[in-house]
Amino acid sequence: EYRRHNAATEEEIARASNAAVASFAEPATYRAAMSSDARDRWEQAMRKEIASLQKHGTWELVDLPPGRKPVKCKWVYKVKFKADGSVERYKARLVAKGFTQVRGVDFEETFAPVARLDSLRYLLALAALKDWEIHQVDVKSAYLNGELDEEIYMEQPEGFEAVEASGKVCRLLKALYGLKQAGRQWHLRRRAVLEALGFTAFDTGDVSIFVLR
Numbered sequence: 001e002y003r004r005h006n007a008a009t010e011e012e013i014a015r016a017s018n019a020a021v022a023s024f025a026e027p028a029t030y031r032a033a034m035s036s037d038a039r040d041r042w043e044q045a046m047r048k049e050i051a052s053l054q055k056h057g058t059w060e061l062v063d064l065p066p067g068r069k070p071v072k073c074k075w076v077y078k079v080k081f082k083a084d085g086s087v088e089r090y091k092a093r094l095v096a097k098g099f100t101q102v103r104g105v106d107f108e109e110t111f112a113p114v115a116r117l118d119s120l121r122y123l124l125a126l127a128a129l130k131d132w133e134i135h136q137v138d139v140k141s142a143y144l145n146g147e148l149d150e151e152i153y154m155e156q157p158e159g160f161e162a163v164e165a166s167g168k169v170c171r172l173l174k175a176l177y178g179l180k181q182a183g184r185q186w187h188l189r190r191r192a193v194l195e196a197l198g199f200t201a202f203d204t205g206d207v208s209i210f211v212l213r
Contacts, residue, residue, distance in 0.1 A: 024038075026078055030159050060170070062171045069102070069153075070169045073154055073178070075093070075159075077091070106150055106152050107180045110180045119206040143177050145175075145190075147174060148185060152171070194210045198212055
C-alpha cells in the first residue's frame, strides 16, 4: 500500500511537470501560438514587437513592383526565464526568411566583423592592469538601427496584415532580423556613429574594436 501511494505520487508529479513544460512550450508557428494556452501572452508579445518595428520605421506598405518577389517572414517565439527559473517574459520576434532572398536583387555584401575572444580577454586584462572602469551596453533591437541600401520587399506579417492595405507588401527600410545583410548594416551604422564621436577602428588588428585617441 505504501509503494502504491508512492507510485501514485510520482505519477502526479510527472503529470504536473509535463503540464508545466507544456505551458512554457515555445510554438513553432503563428497558428500554434494562437491555439496554445498562452495565446494571450504570445499575442501581447507580438503586439509589442509590431509597435517596436513601427517606432523604428522598419517598413512602408507599397504595391509590389512588377517582376519582384517578396521575401517571406515568420514569427519566432521564446520564453525568457529569470535566474531562479521563474518566467520573466514571453518574447516574439518577427524575422525575415533570409533564405528566400536573391543575390544581386535583395542583397550583395553580407560580411560583418565579429569581436574575437582574444581581443576581449586583452581588453579585460588591460582594464584590470590600468584600474579602468568597464561599462557594458545592450542595444535594444540593434539590427533595426541599420539602414538598407537595397530595395527589399517582404510579405506582411501573419496575423497583422493591414486591412486597409490588403494585397500590399512591406518595403523594408531597416535591416530586419533574418536578412542576410542585417549584421553588416548594423555594423556600418555603429561604425559611423562611433567615428562621428571621435573613435577610430583598429584596422590593423581586430576591426570590431574602436579606440578614442
